[in-house]
Amino acid sequence: MDATQQGYFDANRRNWDERAALHASDGTGFYDIPAFLAGRDDLMAIEAGEVGEVRGLRVAHLQCHFGLDTLRLARRGAEVTGLDFSPVAIAKARELAAEAGLAARFVEGNVYDAPDLMGEAAFDHVYVTWGALNWLPDIAGWARAVARLLAPGGRLYLLESHPTILAFESVEGVIRPWFDFATAAGTPIVQDIATTYTGSTRQLASTRTYEWIHPLSAILGNLMAAGLALDWFHEHERLPYRLFANMEPAAEVGLYKLPEGHPRLPLSFSLQASRR
Numbered sequence: 001m002d003a004t005q006q007g008y009f010d011a012n013r014r015n016w017d018e019r020a021a022l023h024a025s026d027g028t029g030f031y032d033i034p035a036f037l038a039g040r041d042d043l044m045a046i047e048a049g050e051v052g053e054v055r056g057l058r059v060a061h062l063q064c065h066f067g068l069d070t071l072r073l074a075r076r077g078a079e080v081t082g083l084d085f086s087p088v089a090i091a092k093a094r095e096l097a098a099e100a101g102l103a104a105r106f107v108e109g110n111v112y113d114a115p116d117l118m119g120e121a122a123f124d125h126v127y128v129t130w131g132a133l134n135w136l137p138d139i140a141g142w143a144r145a146v147a148r149l150l151a152p153g154g155r156l157y158l159l160e161s162h163p164t165i166l167a168f169e170s171v172e173g174v175i176r177p178w179f180d181f182a183t184a185a186g187t188p189i190v191q192d193i194a195t196t197y198t199g200s201t202r203q204l205a206s207t208r209t210y211e212w213i214h215p216l217s218a219i220l221g222n223l224m225a226a227g228l229a230l231d232w233f234h235e236h237e238r239l240p241y242r243l244f245a246n247m248e249p250a251a252e253v254g255l256y257k258l259p260e261g262h263p264r265l266p267l268s269f270s271l272q273a274s275r276r
């Protein structure tokens with residue numbers, strides 16, 4: 001990893017450290033930690049319907065944030081390890097696990113170092129959802145890391161914002177192309193956003209972030225090149241956040257959709273791929 005790339009990761013980590021502390025204090029109820037502690041099982045509808053049986057499986061949850069979904073997988077009987085590069089997120093995740101009385105391992109580190117930190121071929125299942133790939137400059141390196149984590153026959157579950165739609169922004173109420181559909185590693189999307197997505201009005205100090213859009217061809221092609229075979233691929237008309245101002249709450253808890261009458265667009269995608 002060169003110094004420039006390390007600089008991107010350092011800035012993003014500072015931003016996520018701040019956001020992890022804010023999110024885990026749950027001022028807006030976005031993460032509804034009390035409901036989680038009370039035992040409510042709320043993996044969101046798409047992943048709940050697709051992830052399949054994880055009971056008894058060794059699961060690696062990459063970019064686990066402060067561990068809510070990691071612990072939801074533990075509750076479903078998985079032997080789960082969460083990884084995130086934010087030390088604040090990992091500390092909060094360990095606190096939450098203790099508070100919930102759930103067994104899960106949490107590892108601090110960069111996704112690209114995951115196999116060295118978590119074990120080669122040590123997992124039956126790798127779980128990656130919502131807001132993970134956009135923080136990664138090198139999608140081929142990510143696919144290789146996923147393949148190295150998986151035991152032969154092990155599977156990846158990936159659920160993400162649709163990269164095609166990430167190239168669009170709503171500008172004065174109109175959804176229009178805004179970003180290139182593929183971001184080169186060396187020229188990230190640079191943003192300074194003063195608040196986070198939970199609805200909190202608290203101003204962040206570390207606002208600078210670096211992100212990348214990876215087209216489906218890069219995601220699928222690199223998974224195949226790393227030795228995974230595609231089991232299935234779905235596109236969805238839901239997102240767990242309002243990407244565009246005109247989006248409305250969907251029937252499923254925590255998800256948003258485009259308004260009735262708007263041309264239908266693929267807002268997210270999911271796939272399962274298995275290590276050969």
Ligand SMILES: C[S@@+](CC[C@H](N)C(=O)[O-])C[C@H]1O[C@@H](n2cnc3c(N)ncnc32)[C@H](O)[C@@H]1O
Nearest residue numbers: 016063065069084085086110111129130131135
């Ligand atoms: C939007 S959150 C993902 C939320 C996740 N779906 C969950 O289970 O709650 C993005 C996470 O990625 C982490 N992250 C970003 N870049 C990373 C990297 N290079 N290596 C490891 N974690 C990273 C951030 O610290 C943050 O917790």
